[in-house]
Amino acid sequence: MTDSDNNPAHNVGLLITCLADLFRPQVGFAAARLIEQCGCNVSVPQQSCCGQPAYNNGDDSKTRALAKNMIEKFEQFDYVVAPSGSCAAMVKAHYPKLLSDHPDWSGRAQNLADRTYELSQFLVDVMRLKLPLKSKQHVGDTKITYHDSCSGLRELGIRSQPRKLLSQRAGISIDEMDNSEICCGFGGTFCVKYPEISTRLVDNKISGIDRIEANIVLGGDLGCLMNIAGRLTRCGKQTQVFHFAEWLLDEQPEAGIAETKPKT
Template identity: 50%
Template sequence: MTRNVALFVTCLVDIMRPRIGFAAIRALEAAGCEVVVPQGQTCCGQPALNSGDRDHAVALAKQTIAALEPYEAIVVPSGSCAGTIRCHYPELFEQDATWLPRAQAVAAKTFEVMAYLDEVCGWKPDGVRLPATATYHDSCSGLRELGIKAQPRRLLNAIDGLSMSPLSGAETCCGFGGTFCVKYPAISNAIVGEKAAAIDATGANLLLAGDLGCLMNMAGKLHRDGSKVRAFHAIELIAGMGDGPAIGEEA
């Protein structure tokens, strides 16, 4: 059965790491999905929402809902953006009788990409090989809002040659926190410093996660500390694109 899905690319992926979007499309198509990238999408409104700018968050949410509601399912390569749409949009419109049902309908069919591939499609990567050792960081929003923990690991375990090394404190925040790292840089740097040390201690040569913001924060700290660990969004490996430039290595 062909599933028709809309890919919500996210701002960071679009601007900083488009290959994550292409990897998501490749994996979804391999799982039998027909993928559309709606042209009307922009920011989901998460930065405004986290900063207390409710008016702009509502405006962006309305624009996003209108762009995504025609589709059977919405798939997002980010636990934080998927969590915003799925968990927080209905909260934004709980006093709005017109927009609440629209927000609830879009929320109900929004999925993080790896959860969608694993839970809905029942798919695993076939013929993907990458001899490497990786460790995995569980991003806060994906883990706590959407319950994303086992799904990416099941997909990664199907990659031939890839071994997984457990990360101490895998569920501990990396210090990014959206605008938190801008408002409180010293605290953020201390948190990511502890995370980087734990990543190096695994002996892995790859760092994986499901949110680009977290990956950029951790990859930046690892690079500043002289670490050789390379960072990728997990969907890149799952889609067979783990042989390209790591985050921070793009020309």
Template identity: 50%
Template sequence: MSMQKTSRPNVGLFVTCLVDLYRPTVGFAAVKLLEQAGCTVDVPLTQTCCGQPAYNSGDRRSTREIARQVIEAFEGFDYVVAPSGSCGGMISHHYAELFADEPDWQLRAKSLSAKTHELVSFLTDICGVTEVQAKLDASVTYHDSCSGLRELKIKQQPRRLLGTVDGLSLTELPTAETCCGFGGTFCIKYSDVSLEMVRRKADDIAATEADLLLAGDMGCLLNMAGKLKRDSSTVKARHVAEVLAGMTDTPAIGEAE
């Protein structure tokens, strides 16, 4: 499905909890990119968490309550876009199954799921964006988040757009598709396993000698940025949207504001 060039779709931006609480710049970058792509963007004030933490913990009742709020807040938009493969995947792949015994709500959930997309894939696959007007003299490496890669099939989309950033060079991370160990509540329930996973990941990132680590999910970025900082690594971390929007004048993730 591709967006008609003559249309100006109304996009509801699903900000995500981590962007809202830890990295609002990513939200502003997403708005900039969407508007440059010809969209009208709104950010519903009634939005809340996508429900994934409750869902992954087996609390289906709370997840359904959260999902209803999200559906009501966003079902009036042409598209729903999230700067997160994790949240985008939750809404687009798991909402409908929550309402197997509630046909009316399941129909509404399916309708929302069908028009929900991750930011970069929406820009490339739906809006037809092939380049960005951004400049950054830096070497970067890229981590593919599990949800974005495996649920939403996001792999080449960010790389294609990064290839049009003036001055930027991309060094592929050999373990780009390997989980960083965050996994939402996984890193809390299985902290020892999670720490070993991010230790290996941080070593691989540092070995690239890149200036920046980029990814499309704040959970992964906070996890990896924290380990890199504890290791006193020179590699800094940013959300890919910040680079594509040319909004890199703020401190990197985990650095003092």
């Protein structure tokens, strides 16, 4: 349902993200289905990287080129939604700054930023939780915890939204880690530049998971989730990791995220 049954459906452009496209396409499909269940029309235009890796490494020229391409692809939509706080934050927080000195693009960048949301933010803050309640599943002894990604939490203020969705849509209670808001060590290219620090951070995250004996970890950014899942696997842990969108569908999610290879 939309905000009003008398209003036309919103046209939403889904920013699929590079990691979902290459490593976990079911996250993109889940996001599309959830948005459609709110009464929106979803399109996935041809797209490229949002530019965050180049931006984080100081290559503003290439980032601007990627930003302009994304603006051209997505400015036709009422909203742009990404199942990733980091990609949504790149468009929302950084595109306007990157293109502020470019008269032909600054207004377009700001306009797109104003209509861009992370998935849980869009479902809760824009669509007001107008999702049908799924049939609750028996989870037995399953203990579910949640990792808050840095970009979503600190740049977009996303914390309550995914928890509200999981509680009201799927009847899932979250057992909170004491370090849920602390970085997992991924940080895009940070984990490549500073592998020792990154490993220490993700080990700290796993210690937080172990302390509450969680066997399911949910989150909203695939970079973080793949980092955590990969380390769990290398440490011989059985804890499974999923994007929260996968747990909002009617079907029980398939195998969790692990050390997967990109699609060919």
